[in-house]
Amino acid sequence: MTDIEKILEIKKEMGEDLLILAHHYQSDDIVKTADLVGDSLKLAQYAQQNKRAKYIVFCGVYFMSETADILTEDWQKVLQPAIIAGCPMADMADMEQAEKAWDIVTEELGCEIVPITYVNSKAEVKAFCGKRGGTTVTSGNAAKVVEWGLKQNKVILFLPDQNLGRNTAYDLGIDIDHMAEYDPKTEKLEYSCDKKDVKIVLWKGFCHVHHKIDMKHIEDARKAHPDAKIIVHPECRFEIAQAADGKGSTEYLIAQVKNGEKGSKWIVGTEHNLVKRLKDTYTDKSVYILDTSSVCTNMNKTTVSNLLETLEDIQKGNFEKQVIVDKEIAKDALKSLETMLSLA
Numbered sequence: 001m002t003d004i005e006k007i008l009e010i011k012k013e014m015g016e017d018l019l020i021l022a023h024h025y026q027s028d029d030i031v032k033t034a035d036l037v038g039d040s041l042k043l044a045q046y047a048q049q050n051k052r053a054k055y056i057v058f059c060g061v062y063f064m065s066e067t068a069d070i071l072t073e074d075w076q077k078v079l080q081p082a083i084i085a086g087c088p089m090a091d092m093a094d095m096e097q098a099e100k101a102w103d104i105v106t107e108e109l110g111c112e113i114v115p116i117t118y119v120n121s122k123a124e125v126k127a128f129c130g131k132r133g134g135t136t137v138t139s140g141n142a143a144k145v146v147e148w149g150l151k152q153n154k155v156i157l158f159l160p161d162q163n164l165g166r167n168t169a170y171d172l173g174i175d176i177d178h179m180a181e182y183d184p185k186t187e188k189l190e191y192s193c194d195k196k197d198v199k200i201v202l203w204k205g206f207c208h209v210h211h212k213i214d215m216k217h218i219e220d221a222r223k224a225h226p227d228a229k230i231i232v233h234p235e236c237r238f239e240i241a242q243a244a245d246g247k248g249s250t251e252y253l254i255a256q257v258k259n260g261e262k263g264s265k266w267i268v269g270t271e272h273n274l275v276k277r278l279k280d281t282y283t284d285k286s287v288y289i290l291d292t293s294s295v296c297t298n299m300n301k302t303t304v305s306n307l308l309e310t311l312e313d314i315q316k317g318n319f320e321k322q323v324i325v326d327k328e329i330a331k332d333a334l335k336s337l338e339t340m341l342s343l344a
Contacts, residue, residue: 003304010311019053023060025271025299040064059302063090065323066123079321081310082301092205093160095124097184112154130335140249142168160205167234210235232269
């Protein structure tokens with residue numbers, strides 16, 4: 001019996017007590033075993049809505065499992081097969097750095113701030129935002145949430161992904177010159193306009209998978225496939241987002257290819273597992289990856305082997321891979337998540 005067959009057998013034995021969630025960037029083998037595949041927030045919301053599963057196994061990276069733990073009931077256990085799978089971007093901001101930035105930006109700009117953090121962040125950063133009247137944001141609802149922030153008549157502190165913040169604010173009519181950058185390493189705030197004209201402060205963080213896509217990738221793709229449409233994730237740099245034919249969340253990228261005309265060509269700028277799945281699923285179209293090196297090593301740390309091990313551990317009553325968020329952190333982080341969900 002293969003490991004996948006063993007996983008499916010355990011799933012059958014455990015029934016509704018077990019829920020396996022897999023992010024879009026997981027491998028095909030992991031996706032085959034999952035009860036639901038989606039982006040990080042969709043999966044966390046699904047976990048929140050499920051009041052039957054005692055054990056929620058999250059095939060993704062650590063901040064996603066934290067969010068699921070925050071949104072689920074105390075009696076439900078969230079486990080992560082690759083417990084060491086983190087997110088470099090989420091690690092670019094912590095509570096101490098955020099509090100320091102709050103003080104520096106407030107003092108230097110002499111303004112009130114509303115903090116907004118990408119869901120791709122640590123639970124403690126979500127809690128920081130929740131305590132200060134801020135919220136969280138996804139790549140799918142970024143425009144709606146940032147627009148809400150702008151209506152507060154306060155300067156937005158957007159963390160930790162500068163690219164999503166810049167691309168979203170620009171689409172909402174904010175001039176690039178009215179965007180400041182804050183570097184948590186040097187604790188420096190930089191801007192080119194008068195300080196009273198700063199609308200948003202962008203944390204100097206990024207997703208390495210999307211940030212390294214450059215203009216040469218766009219140029220080479222145009223030459224190789226001049227009749228193809230290039231679509232990218234908004235975690236890509238500003239110039240890439242502007243040069244592409246479209247940008248949007250993972251769900252947007254999937255929908256564009258799915259709903260594209262038969263015979264159409266698509267070049268997709270995001271993680272390779274998803275692009276490969278699009279290529280294999282929508283065979284009536286041609287799908288290419290914009291940058292062949294777009295691999296998230298942390299997402300790929302989840303394997304069939306450690307998923308099986310996790311399920312076997314659950315059956316033995318071993319919960320070493322359980323993800324538990326501190327109750328005080330969870331309480332404040334929940335505030336930020338609920339504010340976002342109320343804007344839907």
